[in-house]
Amino acid sequence: KAGVTQTPRYLIKTRGQQVTLSCSPISGHRSVSWYQQTPGQGLQFLFEYFSETQRNKGNFPGRFSGRQFSNSRSEMNVSTLELGDSALYLCASSLGAGTGVRGYTFGSGTRLTVV
């Protein structure tokens, strides 16, 4: 079956612009999480959605937001981009709550460069 699909793979934006990243989870997975990966800070949790509800949010400013659609696809948005937002953004999907199955499948990420 198809894996986690993230689009686009690469993105270059200018400071002050906004950007939207997309993630399509594995079919049947209802939980989608987002992580930011940078050389300095490593992997940091952004937020997690399950059945269109945000259940947990990391310690990021309000410029970072997300949503999940009824088909479990998710988008994250970053407004007023800063140079420090340059990072690899990873999406992960899992079956989610109540299934007793843990573990996440990651996509290949979106490499965002802010200039």
Add this chain to the structure above:
Amino acid sequence: AQTVTQSQPEMSVQEAETVTLSCTYDTSENNYYLFWYKQPPSRQMILVIRQEAYKQQNATENRFSVNFQKAAKSFSLKISDSQLGDTAMYFCAREGSNYKLTFGKGTLLTVNP
């Protein structure tokens, strides 16, 4: 803060030999899950092995096994018969009740021919 610590930023091993990557973590929860993920240069995070904290038996997946010491909050990964394709960044991660993964900083493993 509940942290995950990987004390070895880089390691190298000869092909066919065995290597152990270390990981310690902090948590106040009794039920949680531990993972090792591999990230090759292609950058996709690949699940290597998982361990449920309530299980005393150490998880194994082919050449990969863990040494889980719950009281010591230690979760090391052993790779046997190392292969060139094992060269990657390895991340230890913990998941608690909030479905959030907390990652260590990673260990860059290089397998030499």
